[in-house]
Amino acid sequence: MSSKPKAKKEPMPPLKVWGPSVALAWLVPGGGHLLLKRSGRAGLLFLAVAGMYLLGLMMRGTLFTPRIGDLLTTIIHVGGFVGNLCSGVLYFLTVWLGYTQPDMAGHVHDYGTKFLVSAGLLNVLAMVDAYEIAIGRKS
Amino acid sequence: MPKLNLTHFEAACLFALFTSMVLGVVTMNSDRGRVRYGLKVFGYFLAALIAIGWLMKLGHG
Numbered sequence: 001m002s003s004k005p006k007a008k009k010e011p012m013p014p015l016k017v018w019g020p021s022v023a024l025a026w027l028v029p030g031g032g033h034l035l036l037k038r039s040g041r042a043g044l045l046f047l048a049v050a051g052m053y054l055l056g057l058m059m060r061g062t063l064f065t066p067r068i069g070d071l072l073t074t075i076i077h078v079g080g081f082v083g084n085l086c087s088g089v090l091y092f093l094t095v096w097l098g099y100t101q102p103d104m105a106g107h108v109h110d111y112g113t114k115f116l117v118s119a120g121l122l123n124v125l126a127m128v129d130a131y132e133i134a135i136g137r138k139s
Numbered sequence: 140m141p142k143l144n145l146t147h148f149e150a151a152c153l154f155a156l157f158t159s160m161v162l163g164v165v166t167m168n169s170d171r172g173r174v175r176y177g178l179k180v181f182g183y184f185l186a187a188l189i190a191i192g193w194l195m196k197l198g199h200g
Contacts, residue, residue, distance in 0.1 A: 058143035
């Protein structure tokens with residue numbers, strides 16, 4: 001029997017190397033890249049994430065609140081809330097300024113809700129990219 | 140804030156545009172590669188959008 005050689009696990013880089021850029025990337029879309037002196041990419045990420053979030057608001061999308069119920073309800077509402085939260089300061093500003101939109105029928109509202117969650121998920125991709133740049137895995 | 144009324148097609152095109160921008164920026168390592176990948180992903184989004192749109196139209200009869 002042949003045994004596969006175990007892939008050697010790389011040690012986790014210290015938090016102070018990647019922590020500030022990932023935290024800033026979460027709070028301000030593109031902020032992590034700006035901190036790492038990738039201003040062009042930072043601008044594009046900000047434009048894409050903030051643009052998608054603003055369009056979601058203009059389409060009167062719904063912001064999720066975490067709700068526990070059956071499995072599907074929990075996945076949709078907790079997952080949606082986490083997705084919204086990943087937009088960072090955009091989400092906090094929206095809540096602070098008192099944006100409320102009940103869940104309504106209609107394709108425009110529905111797209112708006114998806115845009116708001118997707119903006120947060122795109123910001124997660126930007127955070128992962130900032131992490132990889134910070135630890136030197138990417139240029 | 141103004142209220143936006145978009146068709147399915149317009150909303151899906153905007154979604155494709157922003158998503159392909161981010162995917163292009165975070166996926167490739169050179170600027171040229173990022174532009175090419177972003178355009179390719181945007182093209183795939185549009186192709187899938189039109190193909191699935193026709194599929195639904197034909198499926199509904």
